[in-house]
Amino acid sequence: MREERLLSYLKGACPGRKYRVGGSELERALSLSGTDLRKLVNRLRRKGVPIASDRQGYFYAVTAGEIYTTIRQLRQMVTGLEKAIAGLEGSLDSFGESG
DSSP: OHHHHHHHHHHHHOBSGGGOBOHHHHHHHHTOOHHHHHHHHHHHHHTTOOEEEETTEEEEOOSHHHHHHHHHHHHHHHHHHHHHHHHHHHHGGGGTTTO
16 A cells, blocks of 8 residues: 555656655655655565656656666665675674674
8 A cells, every 4th residue: 555655656746857756755745754665665666666766866767767877876875785794794803703
Protein backbone atom coordinates (compact mmCIF):
# COMPACT_ATOMS: atom_id res chain seq x y z
CA MET A 1 0.00 0.00 0.00
CA ARG A 2 2.72 2.50 0.94
CA GLU A 3 4.74 1.49 -2.12
CA GLU A 4 1.73 2.16 -4.35
CA ARG A 5 1.15 5.57 -2.72
CA LEU A 6 4.77 6.58 -3.23
CA LEU A 7 4.79 5.35 -6.81
CA SER A 8 1.52 7.07 -7.61
CA TYR A 9 2.75 10.34 -6.11
CA LEU A 10 6.04 10.29 -8.01
CA LYS A 11 4.46 9.29 -11.32
CA GLY A 12 1.76 11.94 -11.02
CA ALA A 13 3.58 14.88 -9.47
CA CYS A 14 7.24 14.26 -10.24
CA PRO A 15 7.73 13.08 -13.83
CA GLY A 16 11.35 13.82 -14.61
CA ARG A 17 14.16 15.73 -12.90
CA LYS A 18 12.43 19.04 -13.61
CA TYR A 19 9.66 18.10 -11.15
CA ARG A 20 11.72 16.39 -8.45
CA VAL A 21 10.61 16.65 -4.85
CA GLY A 22 12.85 16.90 -1.81
CA GLY A 23 12.95 14.01 0.63
CA SER A 24 11.52 16.02 3.54
CA GLU A 25 8.65 17.28 1.43
CA LEU A 26 7.91 13.74 0.26
CA GLU A 27 8.07 12.47 3.85
CA ARG A 28 5.52 15.10 4.91
CA ALA A 29 3.23 14.54 1.94
CA LEU A 30 3.10 10.78 2.51
CA SER A 31 3.49 10.75 6.31
CA LEU A 32 6.72 8.74 6.17
CA SER A 33 9.94 8.85 8.12
CA GLY A 34 13.16 9.36 6.20
CA THR A 35 14.14 5.76 6.87
CA ASP A 36 10.81 4.45 5.60
CA LEU A 37 11.05 6.59 2.47
CA ARG A 38 14.52 5.28 1.64
CA LYS A 39 13.41 1.67 2.24
CA LEU A 40 10.38 2.10 -0.02
CA VAL A 41 12.46 3.70 -2.78
CA ASN A 42 14.97 0.86 -2.52
CA ARG A 43 12.21 -1.78 -2.68
CA LEU A 44 10.62 -0.18 -5.74
CA ARG A 45 13.96 0.17 -7.50
CA ARG A 46 14.66 -3.52 -6.85
CA LYS A 47 11.38 -4.27 -8.61
CA GLY A 48 12.55 -2.30 -11.64
CA VAL A 49 10.57 0.88 -11.00
CA PRO A 50 12.54 3.84 -12.47
CA ILE A 51 12.74 6.05 -9.40
CA ALA A 52 15.62 8.42 -9.87
CA SER A 53 17.19 10.88 -7.46
CA ASP A 54 19.83 13.52 -7.07
CA ARG A 55 20.94 15.78 -4.23
CA GLN A 56 17.75 17.82 -4.54
CA GLY A 57 15.23 15.00 -4.37
CA TYR A 58 13.38 12.10 -5.94
CA PHE A 59 11.48 11.82 -9.20
CA TYR A 60 9.99 9.30 -11.59
CA ALA A 61 12.53 8.97 -14.42
CA VAL A 62 11.29 9.74 -17.91
CA THR A 63 14.60 9.31 -19.76
CA ALA A 64 17.39 6.75 -19.75
CA GLY A 65 19.81 9.57 -18.94
CA GLU A 66 18.04 10.21 -15.64
CA ILE A 67 18.45 6.55 -14.75
CA TYR A 68 22.13 6.52 -15.75
CA THR A 69 22.79 9.58 -13.58
CA THR A 70 21.14 7.88 -10.61
CA ILE A 71 23.10 4.67 -11.23
CA ARG A 72 26.34 6.67 -11.30
CA GLN A 73 25.43 8.31 -7.98
CA LEU A 74 24.60 4.93 -6.41
CA ARG A 75 27.90 3.44 -7.63
CA GLN A 76 29.78 6.33 -5.97
CA MET A 77 27.95 5.51 -2.73
CA VAL A 78 28.97 1.85 -3.05
CA THR A 79 32.61 2.86 -3.56
CA GLY A 80 32.47 5.05 -0.46
CA LEU A 81 30.96 2.23 1.59
CA GLU A 82 33.61 -0.22 0.37
CA LYS A 83 36.36 2.21 1.45
CA ALA A 84 34.73 2.61 4.87
CA ILE A 85 34.54 -1.18 5.25
CA ALA A 86 38.21 -1.53 4.26
CA GLY A 87 39.17 1.10 6.83
CA LEU A 88 37.22 -0.65 9.56
CA GLU A 89 38.73 -4.00 8.62
CA GLY A 90 42.17 -2.40 8.89
CA SER A 91 41.29 -1.11 12.33
CA LEU A 92 40.68 -4.67 13.56
CA ASP A 93 44.45 -5.21 13.76
CA SER A 94 44.60 -2.79 16.69
CA PHE A 95 42.26 -5.02 18.72
CA GLY A 96 44.42 -8.16 18.64
CA GLU A 97 42.96 -11.63 18.51
CA SER A 98 41.07 -11.46 21.82
CA GLY A 99 38.93 -8.50 20.59
